[in-house]
Amino acid sequence: MGLHATPTPTIAVAAFVFDAAGRILLIERGKPPGLGLWSVPGGRLEPGETIAAAVAREVREETGLAIEVGPLTEVVERISPAFHYVILDHVARVTGGTLAACDDARDARFVADPELARLPLTDGLLAVLARARATYASW
8 A cells, every 4th residue: 555554545425315204214334344333325336337326226235225316415535544435425315115224234224313313323424414404405
């Protein structure tokens, strides 16, 4: 890795999926980074894959749900000595499928705001969630 302590940045995607009641779709991460923490579905962009296709694939792989991908909400960076992710966060809505914890997720469910305070969330999730709600409302 040369002079730098962190690896080359990896492009990743994530989806802030809301249901009709305004709840947010969260998964409990079953693998590092963030093992045991709750976050929105997401993962790495694959070679040759469009960003929108990656967002839809990650949600389907982790939750079993099909989605319509909406606008970009924010670009987030997560950096540690072990990784450097540049995450493109989008809003989305469900178009089909059946909700289930799949792939890397230990659990998956729609969560209302009061429950958010009781879950161990990934760093920065609440701040991005507020911006995602605003983006979703204007979509």
